[in-house]
Amino acid sequence: MSATAPRTSRARREAVSIAAWWAVLTLALRLLGHATGHPAGLAPSAAAAALFTAIGETGDWARRRWKARRHGRPKHVQASPSRSGDICEPKYRVIPKPCSAGSVPAIRS
Secondary structure: OOOOHHHHHHHHHHHHHHHHHHHHHHHHHHHHHHHOOOOOOHHHHHHHHHHHHHHHHHHHHHHHHHHHHHHOOOOOEEEOOOOOOOOOOOOEEEOOOOOOOOOOOOOOO
16 A cells, blocks of 8 residues: 555545535525526536635635644644654654543552
8 A cells, every 4th residue: 555545535535525515505506596586507606606615615724724823732742853864753752641640540459
């Protein structure tokens, strides 16, 4: 299995999701136009749906970026010192959190 397989399947899933939202929104806009007495053709409905989908996806992307920047890394994950050219060393290492006395079950014999 190649290293790019998860990224490809994630990209495919996202593309299918966006296409499904676009199709549903196109149908909803067309039906809404007919219900209000202002019927629009399929092309204008599809164009409006594409615009709304692009705005929604851009907003979702900005929200995820804002959340990631605002929260940063968890305290128990620290960046490891990186050496240039060393690709085998992980970028982050997880430092185990210390256990409190109440969180560790007592061992009984």
